[in-house]
Amino acid sequence: MDRAAVAATDGQIGAVNDESWVAVDLSDDLSADADDGVAIEDRAVFRTEKIKGVLLHPYRVLIFVRLIAFTLFVIWRISHRNPDAMWLWVTSIAGEFWFGFSWLLDQLPKLNPINRVPDLAVLRQRFDRADGTSRLPGLDIFVTTADPFKEPILSTANSVLSILAADYPVERNTCYLSDDSGMLLTYEAMAEAAKFATVWVPFCRKHGIEPRGPESYFELKSHPYMGRSQEDFVNDRRRVRKEYDEFKARINGLEHDIKQRSDAHNAARGLKDGEPRATWMADGTQWEGTWVEPSENHRKGDHAGIVQVLVNHPSHSRQFGPPASADNPLDFSMVDVRLPMLVYVSREKRPGFNHEKKAGAMNALTRCSAVLTNSPFILNLDCDHYINNSQALRAGICFMLGRDSDTVAFVDSIPRASHPSPFAAAAAVVADEATISEAVAVTTAAYEKKTGWGSNIGWVYGTVTEDVVTGYRMHIKGWRSRYCSIYPHAFIGTAPINLTERLYQVLRWSTGSLEIFFSRNNPLLGSTFLHPLQRVAYINITTYPFTAIFLIFYTTVPALSFVTGHFIVQRPTTMFYVYLAIVLGTLLILAVLEVKWAGVTVFEWFRNGQFWMTASCSAYLAAVCQVVVKVVFRRDISFKLTSKQPAGDEKKDPYADLYVVRWTWLMVTPIIIILVNIIGSAVAFAKVLDGEWTHWLKVAGGVFFNFWVLFHLYPFAKGLLGRHGKTPVVVLVWWAFTFVITAVLYINIPHIHGPGGKHGAHGGRHSSHHHAGNSLHFTVWP
Ligand SMILES: O=c1ccn([C@@H]2O[C@H](COP(=O)(O)OP(=O)(O)O[C@H]3O[C@H](CO)[C@@H](O)[C@H](O)[C@H]3O)[C@@H](O)[C@H]2O)c(=O)[nH]1
Numbered sequence: 001m002d003r004a005a006v007a008a009t010d011g012q013i014g015a016v017n018d019e020s021w022v023a024v025d026l027s028d029d030l031s032a033d034a035d036d037g038v039a040i041e042d043r044a045v046f047r048t049e050k051i052k053g054v055l056l057h058p059y060r061v062l063i064f065v066r067l068i069a070f071t072l073f074v075i076w077r078i079s080h081r082n083p084d085a086m087w088l089w090v091t092s093i094a095g096e097f098w099f100g101f102s103w104l105l106d107q108l109p110k111l112n113p114i115n116r117v118p119d120l121a122v123l124r125q126r127f128d129r130a131d132g133t134s135r136l137p138g139l140d141i142f143v144t145t146a147d148p149f150k151e152p153i154l155s156t157a158n159s160v161l162s163i164l165a166a167d168y169p170v171e172r173n174t175c176y177l178s179d180d181s182g183m184l185l186t187y188e189a190m191a192e193a194a195k196f197a198t199v200w201v202p203f204c205r206k207h208g209i210e211p212r213g214p215e216s217y218f219e220l221k222s223h224p225y226m227g228r229s230q231e232d233f234v235n236d237r238r239r240v241r242k243e244y245d246e247f248k249a250r251i252n253g254l255e256h257d258i259k260q261r262s263d264a265h266n267a268a269r270g271l272k273d274g275e276p277r278a279t280w281m282a283d284g285t286q287w288e289g290t291w292v293e294p295s296e297n298h299r300k301g302d303h304a305g306i307v308q309v310l311v312n313h314p315s316h317s318r319q320f321g322p323p324a325s326a327d328n329p330l331d332f333s334m335v336d337v338r339l340p341m342l343v344y345v346s347r348e349k350r351p352g353f354n355h356e357k358k359a360g361a362m363n364a365l366t367r368c369s370a371v372l373t374n375s376p377f378i379l380n381l382d383c384d385h386y387i388n389n390s391q392a393l394r395a396g397i398c399f400m401l402g403r404d405s406d407t408v409a410f411v412d413s414i415p416r417a418s419h420p421s422p423f424a425a426a427a428a429v430v431a432d433e434a435t436i437s438e439a440v441a442v443t444t445a446a447y448e449k450k451t452g453w454g455s456n457i458g459w460v461y462g463t464v465t466e467d468v469v470t471g472y473r474m475h476i477k478g479w480r481s482r483y484c485s486i487y488p489h490a491f492i493g494t495a496p497i498n499l500t501e502r503l504y505q506v507l508r509w510s511t512g513s514l515e516i517f518f519s520r521n522n523p524l525l526g527s528t529f530l531h532p533l534q535r536v537a538y539i540n541i542t543t544y545p546f547t548a549i550f551l552i553f554y555t556t557v558p559a560l561s562f563v564t565g566h567f568i569v570q571r572p573t574t575m576f577y578v579y580l581a582i583v584l585g586t587l588l589i590l591a592v593l594e595v596k597w598a599g600v601t602v603f604e605w606f607r608n609g610q611f612w613m614t615a616s617c618s619a620y621l622a623a624v625c626q627v628v629v630k631v632v633f634r635r636d637i638s639f640k641l642t643s644k645q646p647a648g649d650e651k652k653d654p655y656a657d658l659y660v661v662r663w664t665w666l667m668v669t670p671i672i673i674i675l676v677n678i679i680g681s682a683v684a685f686a687k688v689l690d691g692e693w694t695h696w697l698k699v700a701g702g703v704f705f706n707f708w709v710l711f712h713l714y715p716f717a718k719g720l721l722g723r724h725g726k727t728p729v730v731v732l733v734w735w736a737f738t739f740v741i742t743a744v745l746y747i748n749i750p751h752i753h754g755p756g757g758k759h760g761a762h763g764g765r766h767s768s769h770h771h772a773g774n775s776l777h778f779t780v781w782p
């Protein structure tokens with residue numbers, strides 16, 4: 001490893017937002033990095049930071065104030081019945097209880113925010129040796145992919161490249177790619193990535209490149225220079241960029257190449273009609289996985305297991321590259337050119353066996369890696385995640401070692417004790433056939449039958465959010481987590497920006513959460529190893545979708561009150577308004593404080609609120625329905641892969657997908673809510689115009705709330721209108737259209753006046769009520 005590069009990147013690791021945090025054990029007036037003055041020998045491998053007192057104390061006081069105000073508010077509500085509409089009164093109070101309860105679930109675990117900051121200089125001093133070797137523990141990194149088309153292979157390749165190029169001792173770091181599609185396309189893309197890595201990785205090391213995923217690196221507008229010679233860097237970068245473009249072209253051509261090659265082989269064999277047409281590897285053998293033209297034993301969900309070592313385990317001593325020459329202009333003579341081991345794994349799949357989605361893939365990888373490298377630590381990335389900070393692996397490992405370098409001996413002993421892995425030995429071992437067939441044997445479809453895998457061992461089955469439940473199982477067994485957020489961000493992943501896809505993703509997450517709630521892994525039942533606040537956090541994460549039921553009530557019923565004339569609150573008093581104001585005001589200030597130390601903007605927080613509203617009344621509701629059906633009728637929930645954006649196409653607008661509308665039933669409820677609120681405000685307007693209600697100022701209060709709901713659903717409406725929605729005018733025109741039509745109809749068609757209409761005195765009273773009734777909502781939003 002190039003020392004200059006290390007030093008340059010090293011200085012960058014820090015907390016995300018340094019001004020709000022202070023080291024624990026230090027008073028507020030000392031800066032967070034005060035222990036830079038302490039000698040390296042005396043420093044811990046990471047330090048703990050808390051929020052500065054000036055922010056934290058008011059934060060906690062506000063939480064307390066809000067709790068009291070909320071309690072008084074609910075007491076007020078219970079003691080002021082609404083005899084006109086008792087059902088409204090009862091259901092709304094139930095809703096307020098729920099909102100209050102879920103606010104507490106969300107708030108309590110945040111009472112004492114803690115961040116950890118790894119000290120990489122200490123880690124290096126204790127674990128790295130002068131000759132370039134290291135005593136750091138082994139680390140097996142798993143990347144999962146399930147479909148080379150839905151999950152673009154270029155993105156998967158980038159993920160793998162970012163891992164191979166990360167700063168970690170190469171002989172102790174292995175990357176496993178799990179391919180649930182079993183397709184040659186994925187395999188060959190990985191083989192290409194391994195080839196390109198021989199240029200990319202030494203280039204990263206030589207010049208201290210950040211980030212080390214090539215796509216995200218070359219996307220950067222400027223390329224700040226970290227290493228030694230500027231001119232050398234510019235030349236090398238141009239050269240590597242060219243290599244990367246060629247690599248991309250090869251990846252894009254793979255599908256065609258495989259097809260052509262296979263056609264040639266099949267033609268040479270003179271296949272008769274109806275005979276299966278095999279897919280052929282470059283070495284002239286038949287691919288054992290899924291074929292391009294699927295046939296028996298060679299289709300998705302029905303194929304053999306495959307384990308292929310793409311990059312073998314490296315030697316244990318540094319290997320410098322060649323100097324620049326005529327056909328190789330890159331000078332790697334001062335750079336270690338070894339690569340970490342890279343293994344392609346496609347577990348066996350057979351009809352009749354539940355392959356248990358990602359959790360099943362992770363368990364197969366766990367066993368397969370145990371046979372090959374058996375590192376004591378595992379890291380998992382999805383195919384669309386990448387390492388964004390080359391120090392991320394070292395940063396993470398800091399928390400696995402404690403303050404005490406003696407633990408290394410212990411950590412080293414784990415692989416030796418648990419499995420006689422060939423690579424745990426000091427010398428480099430080439431994966432021999434016996435070992436490989438052993439690795440294949442542990443990934444067979446039948447392997448887990450009548451075992452504890454998926455329930456007590458490994459990743460847990462039975463939910464579409466296996467990550468949540470697996471973390472939970474670890475915590476109830478006594479494992480502890482540590483929160484660490486560094487800058488530049490350690491990892492970056494992608495999420496769909498298309499409304500439909502995003503709603504589906506949130507549907508899956510909320511469904512998975514509820515599945516856990518209705519299972520033996522309900523956090524109310526967890527062992528006492530769970531910290532009480534951790535239990536609260538798990539209750540929150542497994543119950544939040546229930547909010548949908550109350551939210552839909554609160555975003556429709558008040559608007560309908562304009563039509564029916566029945567309101568949630570009958571006669572608000574001054575105290576009612578006072579409580580309400582405190583409950584609302586504190587919520588806002590709490591958010592502003594959180595936003596400050598979290599390093600996001602108030603705008604982002606608000607956007608998040610808008611999406612929360614949209615998702616709650618669509619995906620969360622659907623999740624509740626799905627899981628009720630599952631629990632009652634024992635029907636399994638299907639898993640839909642989250643669609644990924646195509647990577648690496650510069651000509652394409654990255655936001656093109658944003659306004660592509662694909663209809664889904666999930667959109668029905670938000671649409672109804674939008675309509676109800678427009679109609680509600682239009683009717684209120686009409687009643688005022690009509691002279692039915694005279695207290696127009698008070699009506700305005702109610703209408704304001706309708707607008708507030710609409711404002712939250714505005715991005716949804718824009719998304720729904722597709723490309724046209726790019727101009728906000730279109731949304732406004734639709735809104736005005738609906739509003740005017742409703743108001744005109746209301747005024748001109750006498751029979752839609754409800755029984756409560758045309759009572760001057762009553763009308764006045766009612767109008768004052770909605771204001772209150774409608775305002776309730778925002779009271780209680782968590
Ligand atoms: O049968 C399957 C299905 C999925 N996957 C992989 O699982 C990962 C996550 O799937 P995706 O559809 O992308 O879900 P996301 O919602 O984007 O993923 C988030 O949510 C999942 C839980 O639902 C977690 O497993 C992921 O780590 C987390 O990033 C991807 O790498 C897939 O290739 C498989 O390997 N096999």
Ligand SMILES: [Mn+2]
Nearest residue numbers: 382384494642
């Ligand atoms: Mn994803």
